[in-house]
Amino acid sequence: MKFTYKTQIRLHDTDAAGILFFANQFKILHDAYEHVLEKMGFSFNQMLTKRSYFLPIVHAESDYKKPLFVGDKVVVTVNVAHIGTTSFSFAYQLHNLKKQLVGSGKTVHVTINKKTRAKITLPAECRQALLKFSGKA
Amino acid sequence: MKFTYKTQIRLHDTDAAGILFFANQFKILHDAYEHVLEKMGFSFNQMLTKRSYFLPIVHAESDYKKPLFVGDKVVVTVNVAHIGTTSFSFAYQLHNLKKQLVGSGKTVHVTINKKTRAKITLPAECRQALLKFSGKA
Amino acid sequence: MKFTYKTQIRLHDTDAAGILFFANQFKILHDAYEHVLEKMGFSFNQMLTKRSYFLPIVHAESDYKKPLFVGDKVVVTVNVAHIGTTSFSFAYQLHNLKKQLVGSGKTVHVTINKKTRAKITLPAECRQALLKFSGKA
Amino acid sequence: MKFTYKTQIRLHDTDAAGILFFANQFKILHDAYEHVLEKMGFSFNQMLTKRSYFLPIVHAESDYKKPLFVGDKVVVTVNVAHIGTTSFSFAYQLHNLKKQLVGSGKTVHVTINKKTRAKITLPAECRQALLKFSGKA
Numbered sequence: 001m002k003f004t005y006k007t008q009i010r011l012h013d014t015d016a017a018g019i020l021f022f023a024n025q026f027k028i029l030h031d032a033y034e035h036v037l038e039k040m041g042f043s044f045n046q047m048l049t050k051r052s053y054f055l056p057i058v059h060a061e062s063d064y065k066k067p068l069f070v071g072d073k074v075v076v077t078v079n080v081a082h083i084g085t086t087s088f089s090f091a092y093q094l095h096n097l098k099k100q101l102v103g104s105g106k107t108v109h110v111t112i113n114k115k116t117r118a119k120i121t122l123p124a125e126c127r128q129a130l131l132k133f134s135g136k137a
Numbered sequence: 138m139k140f141t142y143k144t145q146i147r148l149h150d151t152d153a154a155g156i157l158f159f160a161n162q163f164k165i166l167h168d169a170y171e172h173v174l175e176k177m178g179f180s181f182n183q184m185l186t187k188r189s190y191f192l193p194i195v196h197a198e199s200d201y202k203k204p205l206f207v208g209d210k211v212v213v214t215v216n217v218a219h220i221g222t223t224s225f226s227f228a229y230q231l232h233n234l235k236k237q238l239v240g241s242g243k244t245v246h247v248t249i250n251k252k253t254r255a256k257i258t259l260p261a262e263c264r265q266a267l268l269k270f271s272g273k274a
Numbered sequence: 275m276k277f278t279y280k281t282q283i284r285l286h287d288t289d290a291a292g293i294l295f296f297a298n299q300f301k302i303l304h305d306a307y308e309h310v311l312e313k314m315g316f317s318f319n320q321m322l323t324k325r326s327y328f329l330p331i332v333h334a335e336s337d338y339k340k341p342l343f344v345g346d347k348v349v350v351t352v353n354v355a356h357i358g359t360t361s362f363s364f365a366y367q368l369h370n371l372k373k374q375l376v377g378s379g380k381t382v383h384v385t386i387n388k389k390t391r392a393k394i395t396l397p398a399e400c401r402q403a404l405l406k407f408s409g410k411a
Numbered sequence: 412m413k414f415t416y417k418t419q420i421r422l423h424d425t426d427a428a429g430i431l432f433f434a435n436q437f438k439i440l441h442d443a444y445e446h447v448l449e450k451m452g453f454s455f456n457q458m459l460t461k462r463s464y465f466l467p468i469v470h471a472e473s474d475y476k477k478p479l480f481v482g483d484k485v486v487v488t489v490n491v492a493h494i495g496t497t498s499f500s501f502a503y504q505l506h507n508l509k510k511q512l513v514g515s516g517k518t519v520h521v522t523i524n525k526k527t528r529a530k531i532t533l534p535a536e537c538r539q540a541l542l543k544f545s546g547k548a
Contacts (some may be wrong), residue, residue: 010168010171011167011181011289011290011291011295012166012289012295012297014290014342015285015286015288015289016285016288016289016290016293016344016455017285017459017467018290018539019290019466021285021286022467022468022518023286023434023438023471026434026437027149030147030148030149030433030434031149034147034148034207037218038208044207044208044427045208045209048155048207048428053426055429056430056433056473056475056478057433057475058475058476059472059473059474059475060433060434061470061472062470062471062472063469063470064467064468064470064471065469067467067528069170069290069291070171070181070182070183070185070289071180071182072173077533081477081529111271117478125530142497147433148426148427148428148433149432151424151426151427152422152423152427153322153422153427153430153480153481154322154328154330155425155427156330156427158422158423159330159331159336159381160297160300160423161297162299163296163297167296167297180362181290185290185291191291193291193293193296193338193341194338195337195339196335196336196338196383197296197297197338198333198334198335199335200332201330201332201334202332203335206427207427231434242295247438254341264314284441284442284445285441285445285455286436286442292459304421304423305421306424308421317482318422318481319480319481319483321483322429322481340422343456344445344455344459345454345455345456346456346530
């Protein structure tokens with residue numbers, strides 16, 4: 001399976017240099033990630049209120065290939081990059097409407113117990129969903 | 138004419154109190170405003186690069202009726218509230234999917250010369266678009 | 275008593291029009307409010323984790339008098355504007371280093387029970403702190 | 412030379428999971444970078460308005476070691492990590508007041524012509540400042 005998320009650069013995403021402020025690309029990556037999790041049946045709100053674990057980010061990175069201006073439409077492609085024992089990672093690619101790669105990114109997540117914040121093995125429902133999403137189950 | 142803009146509360150819109158951070162409602166209002174301007178034929182990018190005037194906000198306000206949580210879908214209705222000589226204002230209403238009013242807001246804009254930043258009379262194209270949008274032309 | 279909070283416009287506060295994005299003035303107001311609450315002995319972290327009530331914002335407004343550019347230093351003056359039965363409000367004024375008024379704002383807060391989200395009478399410790407802050411106790 | 416930048420986690424930096432939203436660590440890194448540039452005599456405002464080049468970020472990354480909560484004070488240490496022909500990079504470390512490493516990050520910048528957006532050799536004044544900052548001049 002392959003998920004895409006469509007969005008548009010808004011004025012508040014830009015800065016006085018006239019283009020997307022780099023940190024806001026990470027917001028876009030996370031918006032895409034939330035969108036994908038929803039499609040996989042994991043709403044963030046449920047996770048925050050009903051589940052016993054969190055999936056915090058321990059590493060994030062982005063590359064910037066072309067400037068993005070206010071109003072630019074962007075398609076984000078999301079893939080599962082890795083499924084480990086206590087962690088997983090997502091890879092993202094951003095294309096403009098001319099299908100040019102304008103940026104890319106990665107987020108690495110660990111699963112932790114919500115109360116103790118100790119690292120835990122990926123919950124079964126979580127692993128299953130990731131495998132399904134990556135086309136391996 | 139009546140414009141609506143659909144969006145969804147993302148994790149980065151919320152804060153540690155668990156709900157939409159109040160300042161981020163203003164971002165949503167502006168997203169809706171940019172969406173409407175585009176529909177009216179005024180892209181922000183063109184305005185920033187090609188036109189000789191800006192439409193800065195001189196006053197903004199918001200009311201918060203119900204808490205909004207991550208994942209909540211919101212419909213923003215946008216109306217022209219007032220068209221003056223050198224200013225205009227937009228009114229916004231936010232409803233959830235149960236059609237409950239969750240928030241509202243207003244932005245007051247003036248037209249200024251891009252270089253001198255002096256107030257100017259609403260450019261004709263701008264007034265026309267606003268009149269058309271408000272159903273008066 | 276009168277509290278001031280000093281800050282500086284950062285690149286991420288601005289947008290492609292080259293000046294402070296209006297919604298980010300609300301972030302600055304809230305930063306000043308958090309700073310004042312801390313000085314009054316109410317840390318946000320304690321409020322979120324240990325107290326039984328929240329102080330959500332039900333109304334917010336801002337005026338914009340002069341454009342603010344990246345690097346501009348700003349002094350925010352904070353005053354208690356009103357103390358009601360179940361609500362209170364703060365008023366804010368922003369000055370640049372030339373002591374010119376560049377903006378102002380207001381936030382209206384209600385006190386609610388953290389679990390039920392029902393409005394409650396201002397807790398005594400809260401009222402006392404506000405009275406003290408406003409120079410009336 | 413070694414520069415440090417002190418800041419505090421504000422409510423708008425956090426999200427509904429109760430801790431710093433990962434993308435906002437990048438804002439903090441950039442705040443520290445702006446602070447350092449100022450100390451080196453390169454104000455962002457001057458760069459945006461008077462110089463012929465920009466220093467856009469082409470790569471950014473962050474690691475997250477410990478959760479940061481609203482009100483937490485953070486000290487960011489900034490170092491020049493690399494000076495190339497058309498690029499340079501900064502490394503950042505974030506410590507809490509207990510001197511524990513809570514996060515780290517890196518930004519890679521290229522120098523481009525402001526109008527053509529073509530890559531250019533590091534301007535002399537820029538290279539000099541970086542060398543001085545890294546203790547090599």
